[in-house]
Amino acid sequence: MGSLIFYLRKLIKIFRSEVLVLPSRVAVMLFFLFIILFPIIFPDPYYYRVIVLASIFAILAASWDLLSGFTGQMNFGHALFFGVGAYTSAMLNLNLKIPPIASIPLGAVAAVMAGLIIGIPCLRLRGTYLALTTLSFPIILVGMIFAFPGFTGGELGVSGLSRLADSYIGNYYIVTITMLVLVTVMWKITDSNIGIILHAVREDEIAVRTSGVNTTRYKLLAFSLSGFFAGISGGLYAHYMRVAGPSTLEVNTSFLVVIYAIFGGIATIYGPVGAVFVLIPLLEFLRFLEHVRIPDQILSIMPDLLGKFLVKFVEILPNTRMFIFAFFILMILLFMPDGLLPWLRDKVETQCPRCKVRNISRRQTCRICTADLH
Template sequence: MSLVTAHLRRAGVIFRNEVLVLPSRIAVLVFILGLLLLPVFTQDSYILRILILTSIFALLAASWDFLSGFTGQMNFGHALFFGVAAYSTALLNLHLGIPPWGSIPLGALGGVLAGLVVGIPCLRLRGAYLALTTLSFPIILMGVVFAIPDISGGELGISGLARLSESRVGDYYISVLLMLVLSFAMWKVTDSKTGIILHAIREDELACRAAGINTTRYKLMAFCVSGFLAGISGGAYAHVMRLAGPSTLEVAMSFQVIIWAVFGGMVSIYGPVAGVFILFPLMELLRFIPQARMLVFALLVLVTLLYMPEGLIPWIRDKIETVCPRCKARNVASRSNCRVCNAVLD
């Protein structure tokens, strides 16, 4: 009993000293609590649908950031992982009767396979060449989808999938929890030794190899992890929509992901998540001006990137927090001394 109390007390101390001291962490906490408690206040099916899709796309955008932001493997065809997993999930569910809890992770393995298929030939490519090569893969697969309509359903796709759960609230919690847990896991990986290596590969791959790091293995791992997580979002999407169609492979889908991630802030995981949570519901709010909807969206993204080239969330974070020049700990911008080492802040 005393052990439990000790752990609780320690958790309380960490919470007080590590979470409540920084506005960004408080914002994340409020965001998570808000998402988890929302159905207590409203079960409006429209709001829940928006947030279900937002959560699914947030996971997709974060998975793109893991590959392209952290590892620097600029992927312009991220819809491939999403689409392959959506189709795999649909086929598994429809033909083998595997329920969503099985079809989604198994379908995501299709995303891993796609990651390998793309990753291996792209190992030697960089920059624009890599981006253009990755862009071609979903286009090729789209052609395959139309060439085998008996399996893929052709232009109509595969429909009639089982629901993600029995209720909209159930769908909501599954999507939100998947997004929160997997995004947190990604964030932890990027904060680990592996994450540092991924950073290093992006900054100078040659130096990494000179330091004895098997960059090929890490790059392939990044492709597979990103493919798996994008695949989870693709599978969940297929079950929510009850359809896996050619639109999951469209070039527009790949670019949409990049816009969300770049708007929110690359190389952060939480940036792309925030980007989707701002832009996707915003498009719904803009329904009252249907003619100018896309224009306002484009202007907003343009202005944000013009004045906040690193993305919205890093810009806000830099305004409200400062990094200690000595110990690199983050502090509230209003502090004059570091909360950890007491060094004078700029």
């Protein structure tokens, strides 16, 4: 009993000295708690759906960041991995009756294959050329899907898949826990020695080669890792929506991912995840514009012309949803060029000039080396 209390105290001490000292770590902890406790706070299937879709796109955005943010291989066709993952797991599930627990990883493996197939010819390309080439691959695949409607369902896609779980809560937890685990894994990868090499490849590839590192191998590794995670998110999407359609391969999807990643802060992993959890709920929140009505009492006391104008204005209001969304993103990028989350992080934390450890900006001295912070 005594030893139990001893270890418990030690654990609390570690928790206080490692987690509670930095706002960013507290934020990550709160995010985890929020995701896990969400069904208790808001027991509403509509809210579940928002968070589940956000989780799926968080995996996708983080996987784009792993490839393009870290390695600098601008991939504007990330929807390819998403679509291949979705279609493969959908077809395996529908035709061979493979349950989601196996079909999603198999879909991810197919996405890895797609990543290698694209990665090998694209290795020699850089910058805009790579971006344009990768952009074309999902479009080609959409064309192929329309060309074989008997097999792929054409424009309607593959529908009638089995559910992830039978209940809303089950769906919610399967997707969100997968998201938390995969994002942590991705963050860990970028935090390791592999992450350093990927980052170095982005800076100067020739210099990495003259350091004796096989850059081709690492770039392909980045392509396949990113494809794997994006494929899982595609499989989750297909099984959650119970349909895998050509919309998963749209150019729109590719660019949304890029927008999420740049909005949240490139080459950070946590940035894109945070961005998705800001932007998707925002987009859903803006749906309230559809329900805006002007009460008749107000209209009756208004001049005729102004009243007509107001009615017209309210009518077009729902269509401004995407406009407001885009305006919000542009403003954020104008004032926070590094992205939202790194900006916030720099506001609340300062780096010690001596030992480079991050501290809460309230502190006067560094928590490790006691050097003056300001």
